[in-house]
Amino acid sequence: MDLHELNDIAADQRAAQKPCVIRCCMAAGCQSAGSVAVLKALQQAVTEAGKQNTVEVRSVGCLRLCCQGPLVQTDPDQRMFQKVRPEQAPSLVSTLDGRTTDAEPCDPNAPFFALQANVVLVNSGRIDPEQIEHYIAADGYAALARALTEMTPQDVVEAVTRSGLRGRGGAGYPTGVKWSLVARSKGDRKYVVCNADEGDPGAFMNRSVLESDPHSVLEGMAIAGYAVGASQGYIYIRGEYPLATQRLQTAIRQAGRLRLLGTHILNTAFDFRIDIRIGAGAFVCGEETALMASIMGERGTPRPRPPYPAESGLWGCPTLINNVETFANIPQIIRRGPEWFASIGTPKSTGTKVFALTGKVRNTGLVEVPLGTPLRVLVEDIGGGSPSGKIKAVQTGGPSGGCVPAHLLDTPVDYESLAAVGSIMGSGGLIVMDEANNMVDVARFFMGFCMDESCGKCIPCRAGTVQLHRLLTRILDRKATRRDLAVLEQLCGMVKETSLCGLGQTAPNPVLSTLRHFRHEYEALLRDE
Amino acid sequence: MAGTSTATAGPSTHPSGDKRFVMLEAAMRRQQYQQSALIEVLHAAQQLFGYLDLGLLHYVARRLKLPLSKVYGVATFYHLFRLKPPGRHTCVICTGTACYVKGADRLLEAAQQRYHIGAGETTPDGELSLVTARCLGACGIAPAIVLDDVVHGFVEPDNLLNLLEERLVRGSP
Numbered sequence: 103m104d105l106h107e108l109n110d111i112a113a114d115q116r117a118a119q120k121p122c123v124i125r126c127c128m129a130a131g132c133q134s135a136g137s138v139a140v141l142k143a144l145q146q147a148v149t150e151a152g153k154q155n156t157v158e159v160r161s162v163g164c165l166r167l168c169c170q171g172p173l174v175q176t177d178p179d180q181r182m183f184q185k186v187r188p189e190q191a192p193s194l195v196s197t198l199d200g201r202t203t204d205a206e207p208c209d210p211n212a213p214f215f216a217l218q219a220n221v222v223l224v225n226s227g228r229i230d231p232e233q234i235e236h237y238i239a240a241d242g243y244a245a246l247a248r249a250l251t252e253m254t255p256q257d258v259v260e261a262v263t264r265s266g267l268r269g270r271g272g273a274g275y276p277t278g279v280k281w282s283l284v285a286r287s288k289g290d291r292k293y294v295v296c297n298a299d300e301g302d303p304g305a306f307m308n309r310s311v312l313e314s315d316p317h318s319v320l321e322g323m324a325i326a327g328y329a330v331g332a333s334q335g336y337i338y339i340r341g342e343y344p345l346a347t348q349r350l351q352t353a354i355r356q357a358g359r360l361r362l363l364g365t366h367i368l369n370t371a372f373d374f375r376i377d378i379r380i381g382a383g384a385f386v387c388g389e390e391t392a393l394m395a396s397i398m399g400e401r402g403t404p405r406p407r408p409p410y411p412a413e414s415g416l417w418g419c420p421t422l423i424n425n426v427e428t429f430a431n432i433p434q435i436i437r438r439g440p441e442w443f444a445s446i447g448t449p450k451s452t453g454t455k456v457f458a459l460t461g462k463v464r465n466t467g468l469v470e471v472p473l474g475t476p477l478r479v480l481v482e483d484i485g486g487g488s489p490s491g492k493i494k495a496v497q498t499g500g501p502s503g504g505c506v507p508a509h510l511l512d513t514p515v516d517y518e519s520l521a522a523v524g525s526i527m528g529s530g531g532l533i534v535m536d537e538a539n540n541m542v543d544v545a546r547f548f549m550g551f552c553m554d555e556s557c558g559k560c561i562p563c564r565a566g567t568v569q570l571h572r573l574l575t576r577i578l579d580r581k582a583t584r585r586d587l588a589v590l591e592q593l594c595g596m597v598k599e600t601s602l603c604g605l606g607q608t609a610p611n612p613v614l615s616t617l618r619h620f621r622h623e624y625e626a627l628l629r630d631e
Numbered sequence: 632m633a634g635t636s637t638a639t640a641g642p643s644t645h646p647s648g649d650k651r652f653v654m655l656e657a658a659m660r661r662q663q664y665q666q667s668a669l670i671e672v673l674h675a676a677q678q679l680f681g682y683l684d685l686g687l688l689h690y691v692a693r694r695l696k697l698p699l700s701k702v703y704g705v706a707t708f709y710h711l712f713r714l715k716p717p718g719r720h721t722c723v724i725c726t727g728t729a730c731y732v733k734g735a736d737r738l739l740e741a742a743q744q745r746y747h748i749g750a751g752e753t754t755p756d757g758e759l760s761l762v763t764a765r766c767l768g769a770c771g772i773a774p775a776i777v778l779d780d781v782v783h784g785f786v787e788p789d790n791l792l793n794l795l796e797e798r799l800v801r802g803s804p
Contacts, residue, residue: 103688129771130768130769130782131769131771131784132781133782134769134772134774134775134782134784135784168770168771169771169772171771171772209785236798240675300768300771302728302764302766302767303726303727303728303731303765303766304727304728304729305766305770306766306768306769306770308770309768317705319751322645340768341711342711342766342767342768343768351722379670379671379707380670380671380674381670381711382673382674382709382710382711382712383708383709383710383711384671384708384709385765396670397667398667399666399667399668399669399670399705400705401664401705401708402708402709411723458770458771460728460729460770460771460773461729461732461733461773462732462733465769466770466772466773467787468771483652501653501729527734531728531730531770533728533729539732544732547728547731548728551765552662553764554765557708
């Protein structure tokens with residue numbers, strides 16, 4: 103495979119494109135709403151109408167509005183239908199001839215869609231994730247080709263640095279800096295690891311990206327391998343994501359067959375292999391040192407840093423670890439240029455972010471917006487507000503994050519602004535809560551999660567989360583006094599300061615942020631001394 | 632059932648004659664018996680046998696030349712590995728944040744009351760295992776459950792009990 107052949111595949115695919123396409127969402131959300139039967143019915147309806155030469159029924163990734171699945175969209179007229187039932191397939195196909203259908207329409211120009219950006223999710227819901235030719239026809243692997251043939255590894259690192267991309271796993275560490283650290287580290291063997299252990303409850307961005315556009319992640323990893331000098335990559339994916347795993351396996355096989363992975367990629371001297379490692383259900387494995395332990399077949403317990411993985415990671419070798427979404431951004435940064443990427447978002451938080459919008463909000467689903475978009479736009483305009491009428495708070499960052507109260511909804515979504523109001527960007531879970539949700543109960547929910555998921559290695563986290571959970575239960579049972587509240591706050595500080603890894607260090611955040619913004623709810627539950 | 636620690640048979644056979652060991656052996660061979668592939672091997676073993684009993688852990692330890700303590704340590708560390716046999720049907724109730732704020736606790740309560748088992752337990756007749764998960768990633772259709780590998784969204788307590796009833800009456804899938 104060389105550049106010409108890659109262009110030929112793209113040209114052939116585009117030439118073979120039928121004039122009409124009916125795209126049916128086959129991501130996990132729509133599948134559980136019955137989209138497999140809808141897809142089959144659509145294929146049958148097209149055949150029965152004798153349109154198989156002009157109409158393609160395509161299985162695509164996430165069309166974003168998960169709560170209204172199964173979703174179907176038609177090209178070229180861009181009409182969209184929601185909650186589609188298999189028996190509606192014939193009339194839906196007939197709309198291509200201008201006839202009417204009883205399938206429920208969904209407005210693709212509604213704020214939910216119109217206010218979104220398309221960078222990471224550009225192919226999501228458009229291409230068939232199980233067909234590498236579709237990805238190539240959408241300029242896929244062109245960035246890898248450009249990196250390998252026109253750029254030195256240093257150029258690639260430089261481009262990523264100039265783009266201003268920051269880690270999408272939550273902490274927001276500058277990606278270019280991380281890459282240059284690994285590139286500069288000495289070692290015969292280096293590794294690139296994709297963290298797909300999306301453990302935050304209420305988050306499904308990475309799952310959607312992997313299910314909808316797996317090749318973008320593979321391409322991003324291969325570019326990273328070239329930039330830092332690694333020839334082996336691992337994707338560490340949650341055991342709870344069978345569909346995403348299967349699509350990744352298919353994608354790796356297809357890319358290997360076209361020599362876009364493996365040895366002598368695109369007729370160059372660059373070799374890069376990607377293997378999948380499937381997690382076995384441990385939240386702590388999202389922490390990078392625990393994740394590496396798990397890849398090596400050990401219990402997923404973290405270790406102190408330094409040494410950082412960039413110096414000593416997998417099997418003691420320099421290792422680059424990035425999140426799924428970080429890698430998915432890379433091909434476009436290389437292809438469209440770092441300046442283009444940096445023009446999106448804010449000066450310190452460039453690009454877009456994918457969020458999983460859920461909870462007490464009308465439109466739940468997958469959302470991508472430029473960084474710096476106010477939270478209010480996300481939950482009220484895109485999300486359509488709460489069905490009960492009043493939003494109380496928005497939780498960001500999962501068990502490591504915090505709750506942003508309704509009066510701060512104008513906070514722009516970027517790394518610094520969210521930190522300033524006591525929350526974090528996190529990996530992208532946005533859970534909307536209304537007046538029916540008691541914030542002390544929410545804090546206890548997260549503490550229960552951290553208590554269960556603590557690996558038990560260090561005492562502050564292992565014992566501290568148990569004690570914090572007990573105190574919160576005491577408060578909820580109306581048995582706690584003002585003294586207990588003081589102990590709660592003190593213990594939060596201690597667990598935060600003295601835990602070994604991010605899990606323990608951030609476990610008190612949901613308590614601290616609800617104490618900061620909803621202290622009255624705690625106080626209302628106290629009994630007199 | 633899985634073998635005992637005293638087995639001394641050849642590389643790809645097991646004294647019980649259980650064909651599943653041949654398949655497990657093939658899975659280990661694919662990983663070139665690398666000790667770092669322990670988690671992959673345990674996934675394969677659980678898929679073949681349904682759960683990991685002590686004899687099976689012994690077998691894996693011996694074939695990968697790892698101490699049993701290590702294998703047992705890893706098997707007990709991760710939530711997805713089961714050391715006890717699961718029920719004929721498994722109902723996973725998602726208790727992730729999105730499901731939680733939309734009433735997953737009521738689903739759990741309803742199932743617990745009807746079948747008198749807690750999360751992580753199996754009914755005495757071995758028919759139903761009740762499991763909780765910390766987020767299935769199906770938050771867009773919360774609250775969600777997985778009944779015998781099929782995801783159901785927007786579940787209410789009544790409709791959960793109906794689903795379970797129907798599944799249990801209809802017998803094994």
